[in-house]
Amino acid sequence: MLFIPHDYQAYSIKWILDNPKSGLFLEMGLGKTSCTLTALNDLLFDYFDIGKVLVIAPKRVAESTWSDEIEKWNHVKDLQVSVVAGTEKQRIAALEARADIYTLGRDNVVWLVEYLQANKIKWPFDALVIDELSSFKNTKSKRFKALKKITPLLNHVIGLTGTPTPNSLIELWPQMYLLDRGERLGKTQGAYKDRYFYPVSGQGHVVYKYGLKEGAEKAIYEAIGDICVSMKSEDHLKMPERIDNFIELKLPANVMRAYKEFEKEKILEFKDDVLTAANAAVVAGKLLQFANGYVYDDEKKSHFVHNVKIEALKEIIDTSQEQSVLVFYNFKHDYEALAKEFKALKPRTIETPQDIKDWNAGKIQLLLAHPASIGHGLNIQAGGHIIVWYGLTWSLELYQQANARLYRQGQKESVIIHHLVAQGTMDEQVIKILKEKDKGQNALMSAVKARIKQHERG
Template identity: 35%
Template sequence: MIYTPRPYQKLISAHELELPRAGVWAGMGMGKTASTLSSLDTLSLTENRPALVLAPLRVARSTWPDEVAKWSNLSHMEVRPIIGSADERKAAVRDRNAGVFTTNYENLPWLVDHLGDRWPFGTVVSDESTRMKSFRLGGSGGRRARSIAKIAHTKISRWINLTGTPSPNGLQDLWGQTWFLDAGERLGRTYTAFEQRWFRKGYNGFGLELLPSAQEQIEDRLRDLHITLDPKDWFDLKEPNVVPVPVELPVKARAQYRAMEREMFMSIGEHEIEAFNAASRTIKCLQIANGAAYVGGTDSEIASDVAPWVEVHDAKLRALESVIEELNGAPLLVAYHFKSDLARLQKAFGYGRVLDNDPQTIRDWNAGKIRLLFAHPESCGHGLNLQDGGHNIAIFGHWWALEAYLQILERLGPVRQLQSGYDRVVNIFNIYAVDTVDELVIARRAGKRSVQELIMEAMKRREI
């Protein structure tokens, strides 16, 4: 198949070729990968240094190499992932035939340290550049961004930021990403200067809020670096069909939930679960809303595969079962959050598959071989194409991060459906526990209100 760019893809490529350091804010599914590969192909005619693409692991491993294989007029490009064990990464770096290398953000510190003064890449593409948002001068911020910041403006001549969600948590997200384009010229030499110029403390003493006219000023300063493309301006999109699936907690579970809100601890059988602060409490409340809660007292255990948890109710599982029955065999992507969610989903629906690191799983889903696919938003977003496998998604476990939520929706969202030739509406089944933190999370994603503000409001309503 020949890559024939759409009009907006031509704009993306032209922008990337015109500016040595450019940002592309284009809605998910608008073909940023193919457009950028076309740009890199053109640059290779005059550039004698290879390009490096930074991306989430699955995207570095599969999406960029697969995109080259997809288009016959780009198939001459060799894309080499720098992933795997240390020996495998070293072997990949020694490949002299590849013009484009990819690696995941987690490998950045190793790569910079391993190459040292022998850094070969003239162009860097930061795919999903929000991964660089935490960068700060002076040694703070994310370790990955700090590692490459040392050479970003000395050994790297071209830089491209790609994202569909440049500021998912507010305009504060923009400084770190933009620094790699202009070294702080537009938004301030330091993040502190950026904050002091355009923000003030929130009225309740928590967080930051924009000063009047700050958004317009920030957007004006960034306009020459970025091209912004909204899918709604280019497609006749069918809006997703959001189907609320409210779940009433059983009486006993409701009492336990209320106890967590009121007293910051609860007991289930012989297990005592304690939340040490307000943040922990919201996590525990979300767990109970889903149907299980971790025990042991430390939130760090949540990340462990063997962290102990106890089941509180199965109301959401029953609701999901009803959704599956309603779909009558149509494939369904299910978003979960906690490992306890996944364990319970697998037990309740033994035929379901988990989106893992095996590329064959994605191929099976897109081939219609998987009826039920469980996926965590943090591992399912960023560049994965799942639209061929279906157009139905259920949100079983809710979380505050807007970007992760948008990313998993767009794996099979309206733009991808339309681009793949499907005339069908995307159905989003929002399974939520009534009168719980689930509702606060949904409200947070729907607007721009702070988590702290929503929680305080809820506490006042319940007179806790």
């Protein structure tokens, strides 16, 4: 296929060529991969600035998306790619193969650094692409620490993401550090926090929530503006219509009574002064399980509560007239219930590149996916235009990225996103937060605190 870049894509390509350390913060669907491949092709064969490129990406993206994009576009089809995946023996063989671009799942970053060091092999790459830079937002993670070691050895570093700060601008520091070694936002995250933030709430020396100092947001963006470019799809693409459909489901009276008792029991295990993001997530998770129809006990056994969402999903599938449907679930028992109930439709999950090809070819009528497993980089918009959120997620980032698997550049149909919402349950709180684009843990804790106060009042 002939690649004719949009103006914003031509700008993005030039941005990478002009900035050895660059951040491309392009919203889902704007073609980050094709832009980056074009720039890499130029750097390899026109500028001769680089010799070998390492691409670090989510597992499935590393194993299929980059190879598929190279096959798709005529101008980069001569690029040789080696997928570093599989057993250790297979990964080593892939590293030793002759190629221009080597793609590696982010879960193997630590292995790669340790393998090369243990065998005293000189770092072989002079360019690095971090696809989904936002997945390196935790300074304590092993993969961040491993990558931090090798960034001084690179001539070019390109960070790609659509959502660099899904929860807080504090998460921007680790990502920028991997690009510029602390040149713009400071050498340590502590210094970054001291400069731009102030503590809002906490206990002792532990800070639960930070606020931005006056003028800090503008100052942060100005500090990184010389190497990072940010674009939104709504400003550059003519997208098909997106239809968000919120289906309110009424639980049977006896089930609703049981839910209220269950909620009261779980909520009152915590008081406001000991509530943390971790135990708020536990409480909210239990209530969302109940809303979906099953709950886990302390021994991780699931127990059936109701089938209201199953019945609602049946109606959606029936009225879809055999069109392909992508269903997002949240818990293992949801998947098991869906796989059993819709066995006749032969539901599939995306496990391999062949699954992606089958979906895009219209060979899968029912695709079941957890948003965390399908959220970044997969191009599956050709396979369908109907999404059902069977189980809801608190994470705005996961929600946006998951929807963008179908609602993105290349989609030719209006995208319908159904949300199954059990009335009077935690589902409603999740929808409220997603609609308001509230961000993560703070919103979750506020929702649980509100329920605590309500039950304490009786």
